[in-house]
Amino acid sequence: MASPATQNDSDDDDLFAEAFTRYKYKNPFNEDTWEEEFDKIPMFMKTAPEEIDPEKYPELAHIQAIIHDEDRTPAEKAQSLKNEGNEYFKEKNYQKAILAYTAALKNKCDDQDLDTVLLTNRAAAHFHLGNMRSALNDSAAAKKLNPQHLKALIRGAQCCIELRNFGAAIQWCEDGLKAHPTDKKLQDLRTAADKHKRAAERDARKAKVKEKKLNNQKDALLSAIKARGIKLFQSVTPRQSGSDGEDDDEGSSTAIAELSLEGLTSHQATGAQVFLDEQDLLHWPVLFLYPEHQQSDFISAFCENNRFLDHFVVMFGEELPPWDADRKYHIQNLQLFFEDEETQTLYKVDPETSLLKVLQHKRYFVKAGTPSFIILVNGSSFWKQYLTGKKIRGL
Structure with missing residues (x-):
């Protein structure tokens, strides 16, 4: 009986032999000229040729090049x-x-x-x-x-x-x-x-004209915002200790730097940004928040002269939103607020008020280029819970 090692060697030999039957040998010698071809291989040459033709003796030419390279x-x-x-x-x-x-x-x-x-x-x-x-x-x-x-x-x-x-x-x-x-x-x-x-050069001229036009539009936009007294939120510093009275409105530590487009970042976030139309009216992207249902509505171009009620009629007039399962978000039930986070105060807004009037309020700061407002249902259990402990003021 053959040992395991002998058996393995035998198996390897069988596989090796089988390979010859399955794979054809590439570039074999020609039966008629094998001796001549064999004599071209440097290892088996009987005599070296007097002149080495690289095309006829490529291997020998390479060897000679290596040997005589320094020469x-x-x-x-x-x-x-x-x-x-x-x-x-x-x-x-x-x-x-x-x-x-x-x-x-x-x-x-x-x-x-x-x-x-x-x-x-x-x-x-x-x-x-x-x-x-x-x-x-x-x-x-x-x-x-x-x-x-x-x-x-x-x-x-x-x-x-x-x-x-x-x-x-x-x-x-x-x-x-x-x-x-x-x-x-x-x-x-x-x-x-x-x-x-x-x-x-033509494209560069067009780009320069376009850039100049955009800069003029930006300047006009910022001038319009500044002329209306609208404040863009820049940063908040810690408040100084003070009383809870009305004087808090004047003692704000919110820093409003010189107006710049850095305060108008809504385009990156929402695809919309405040713009000035041909009648010199500002149109703002506006966000309405419904904290009770964690929902929101977005208006991409809210004209500053429009009242909130004008949009409420469209949003809650003929059909209530699908998330209002209790069917309670009727126009007459709604209360509108904006929040002054620095003083932790909610300001109640009359829906008959125009957007511009609210934006001009001394405690309203436009954040990220998008004015935002909170909508609650008056008298609801959530309304009571949400307003508990908060300071509420009217415009």
Whole structure:
């Protein structure tokens, strides 16, 4: 009986043999020329050929290159690496092409023509990888060595266009056309760069006009808010100790800084922001809160001259909200408040009052660009609970 180890070895041999029946050997020797092919392998050569053709004896050429590399001049090494880089480039292996061209340049062969070609080729590889800044740097270096090198001039112009530096692209083309006045590629690049430059200048002018218009609108908006005496909430500092009397209204420690759009952040939160219409009327985004049901309503453009009642008629007139299971949010039952969080005071608002009048109240501060109000049902159990312990005042 075979031991386990012997049995395992036998199984491995069977698998190895089976593989030969399932997989065909790749690149086998030709039956008619196997001896000739065998003799090309350096390990089995009987005699070395007098001249080594890299295409006929690639393995031997590589070995010889390694052995005699130190004997070659920097220019020969650079040329060999350039050829290697060109092969990688043809295969679209641009990363390896860059490495080969870079290694060639490090040989410092003092051959300006060869260095110009190496830099231009590396610029092309960078360009195909999208490394426009590196490609432009190599093109500029090649142009410095040879100001008339056509491929470097074309590549430099292409890089500038991709980098949207159209003025520089035009200059590259004009420099190139001085040396190559009939070159079609440079002429086409010059035309494209000029077209892009004019379009970019036109877009810049439009953007400047638009920015100026927006700034004017912002200035007009802030001026309108300031003229109405509306206060934008900026920050709250700890209150000084004082009495609970009416004097608290005048002793506020709420800081209202110079009006700025920083106090109007509602657009980011709600997609709406206060605006000034053609009749110089302000329209505010307004939030109504129903704490009893943890619900809310949002009006994106509440005209400052409109009364709260005007909106109540729409919101609670013909149909009550679906969350009002007890059907008690009828207009005549509603009470409207705004809260002064600093003094912990609720101010009762008459629905007949306009939005502007409330916003002009000395204790109303617009927070986050969105005035907000609380709606309760008068006499309900929640109404009693919510108002317990709170200071309530009228306008």
